[in-house]
Amino acid sequence: MDPLQIIFFIFAVITLVAAFLVVTAKSLVHSALWLILALFGVAVLYVLLDAGFFAAAQVLIYIGAIAILFIFAVMLTRKDLRDAGSQQNGTWPLAAVLAVVLFAGLFFILSSWSSFGMPKPDMPAGANALSDLGLALVSANAYLLPFELASVLLVAAMIGAIYVSLIKK
Amino acid sequence: MEFLRDPISFIGNWLEGLLLGWKMAPSAATALIQLLGAFIVGTFSLALVIFTIWVERKLYARIQDRLGPNRVGPWGIFQTFPDMIKIFTKEYITPDGADKVVYNLAPILTVSAVILLWAVIPFARTVVGSDVNVGVLYIVAVGAIGTLGIIMAGWSSNNKYALFGAFRTISQMVSYEVPMVLALLVPVLLGRTMGINSLVEAQTVWFAVLSPLAALLFFFSAQAEIGRAPFDLLEAESELVAGYQTEYSGLKFGMFYVGEFLHAFTVSALTASLFLGGWRGPGAEQWPILGMAYFFVKTFIVYFFVIVLRITMPRLRIDQMLNFNWKFLTPVALVLLIATALVEKGLQLVGQDSMVLRTVVHLGMNLLIVWGTVEILRRSARKERQRVSEPRPVAIAPQTQASD
Numbered sequence: 378m379d380p381l382q383i384i385f386f387i388f389a390v391i392t393l394v395a396a397f398l399v400v401t402a403k404s405l406v407h408s409a410l411w412l413i414l415a416l417f418g419v420a421v422l423y424v425l426l427d428a429g430f431f432a433a434a435q436v437l438i439y440i441g442a443i444a445i446l447f448i449f450a451v452m453l454t455r456k457d458l459r460d461a462g463s464q465q466n467g468t469w470p471l472a473a474v475l476a477v478v479l480f481a482g483l484f485f486i487l488s489s490w491s492s493f494g495m496p497k498p499d500m501p502a503g504a505n506a507l508s509d510l511g512l513a514l515v516s517a518n519a520y521l522l523p524f525e526l527a528s529v530l531l532v533a534a535m536i537g538a539i540y541v542s543l544i545k546k
Numbered sequence: 547m548e549f550l551r552d553p554i555s556f557i558g559n560w561l562e563g564l565l566l567g568w569k570m571a572p573s574a575a576t577a578l579i580q581l582l583g584a585f586i587v588g589t590f591s592l593a594l595v596i597f598t599i600w601v602e603r604k605l606y607a608r609i610q611d612r613l614g615p616n617r618v619g620p621w622g623i624f625q626t627f628p629d630m631i632k633i634f635t636k637e638y639i640t641p642d643g644a645d646k647v648v649y650n651l652a653p654i655l656t657v658s659a660v661i662l663l664w665a666v667i668p669f670a671r672t673v674v675g676s677d678v679n680v681g682v683l684y685i686v687a688v689g690a691i692g693t694l695g696i697i698m699a700g701w702s703s704n705n706k707y708a709l710f711g712a713f714r715t716i717s718q719m720v721s722y723e724v725p726m727v728l729a730l731l732v733p734v735l736l737g738r739t740m741g742i743n744s745l746v747e748a749q750t751v752w753f754a755v756l757s758p759l760a761a762l763l764f765f766f767s768a769q770a771e772i773g774r775a776p777f778d779l780l781e782a783e784s785e786l787v788a789g790y791q792t793e794y795s796g797l798k799f800g801m802f803y804v805g806e807f808l809h810a811f812t813v814s815a816l817t818a819s820l821f822l823g824g825w826r827g828p829g830a831e832q833w834p835i836l837g838m839a840y841f842f843v844k845t846f847i848v849y850f851f852v853i854v855l856r857i858t859m860p861r862l863r864i865d866q867m868l869n870f871n872w873k874f875l876t877p878v879a880l881v882l883l884i885a886t887a888l889v890e891k892g893l894q895l896v897g898q899d900s901m902v903l904r905t906v907v908h909l910g911m912n913l914l915i916v917w918g919t920v921e922i923l924r925r926s927a928r929k930e931r932q933r934v935s936e937p938r939p940v941a942i943a944p945q946t947q948a949s950d
Contacts, residue, residue: 406701
């Protein structure tokens with residue numbers, strides 16, 4: 378077996394187990410830490426797909442910003458974040474059926490996709506995915522409008538945050 | 547001769563030939579050599595700490611008019627080894643009510659986040675762990691893992707001081723990440739690439755000459771990111787016992803200690819690579835071993851300034867530290883980034899791409915920003931002096947008011 382395939386299997390299992398533990402862990406901080414492991418596993422999958430930029434962005438944004446803010450918010454509340462009661466309520470069989478149906482549906486759709494089961498094609502020599510991505514974001518024929526809209530949205534959110542946190546005199 | 551010119555690649559090629567000769571699959575041989583390379587780089591960086599701790603203690607002592615370590619080996623150079631043996635034999639204490647797994651994982655994460663940085667640092671043109679094309683982004687992303695380790699340490703210790711230390715860490719490291727990232731974007735703009743090795747190759751003129759302001763901004767915000775004096779509020783002993791590492795003992799404390807020293811050295815290596823031309827120097831293209839020498843000389847020069855800064859500066863107060871970041875470093879970094887982008891694009895549009903002109907224009911633009919900043923600072927300082935020198939309203943006791 379190819380070493381890359383071994384790495385893929387190891388990290389796929391880690392990601393799935395961590396994702397499962399996110400919802401089953403009793404303590405909220407443990408959930409957050411398992412979430413970080415799951416996100417990290419996804420970053421490794423990006424690396425295996427030769428998408429270094431997405432891997433770095435995944436670690437930077439999801440682990441470095443979102444997960445750390447999440448832990449920070451959790452730490453500001455009480456120390457032992459455990460609910461005393463049971464973690465399930467009566468509707469769990471319904472949820473399980475829904476989850477299985479959703480998974481089967483996604484699997485069915487993906488398996489009818491033409492490149493399902495195809496090995497990863499090699500990148501053409503001289504290809505620079507990073508600069509292609511950058512150019513696509515600023516070219517008028519590609520994703521200029523969504524990119525600018527997202528920037529405007531983020532600026533609006535930033536101004537909103539500043540406005541909300543201002544002390545009224 | 548080939549061995550002397552470029553020993554690391556020579557050994558790598560020889561090993562690959564040997565493994566292929568043993569009928570190993572090419573992909574497996576590559577994987578094995580990469581694993582071995584990662585192991586060597588990690589071990590090397592950790593072993594380097596043994597030396598840098600001695601350098602730092604010796605320099606510390608000399609500035610404080612002491613002798614420093616001077617018993618073990620010539621000039622006390624082997625002092626770190628007895629210290630290591632001592633720390634290995636110390637007892638591990640896990641506080642009552644601590645979250646055991648998280649508590650033990652935290653020091654490992656903190657150290658590994660620093661060692662991960664060494665994966666992208668180019669020692670010479672051919673000697674680089676992994677020349678990823680998003681190296682700069684990788685550096686920032688790995689820094690986030692270090693922050694995570696410190697938060698985990700603070701939270702899992704079941705100690706209020708440790709938790710406070712972790713809170714300060716987040717406010718400090720997350721804030722100082724902003725000017726650091728903005729300053730890191732300046733070399734990316736100037737070198738038109740994000741890979742660290744390509745950035746070194748792009749420095750026919752050092753980026754510290756093209757944009758001295760960016761180099762200084764990176765240097766100072768990186769000091770805060772390491773969390774040592776003058777920014778060592780994470781472990782301000784007069785307020786927080788020892789911050790997030792209060793409850794750690796033995797080798798677990800040693801991991802944090804090693805992580806801090808290694809981080810200081812790593813940041814010096816990054817500054818040398820990104821702004822001082824890394825391995826570049828006369829003859830380094832043909833003789834990669836010379837490049838390694840240049841790289842380490844430059845790194846140690848930067849490291850010297852890191853140590854001197856640590857020894858000679860008093861600790862900042864928390865509000866001073868945050869003001870310094872949000873009201874000084876971040877605005878300057880934003881202005882510099884926008885100005886650099888405009889100048890680069892302007893020069894490209896005019897079609898003037900000669901290195902001399904670029905250097906002069908960028909340097910002039912940097913000096914202009916420095917002048918403007920100093921002018922604004924002087925005005926606000928004058929205003930502050932006026933405010934302080936004005937007569938202050940005196941509190942009057944209520945009964946005196948009632949009598950007249």
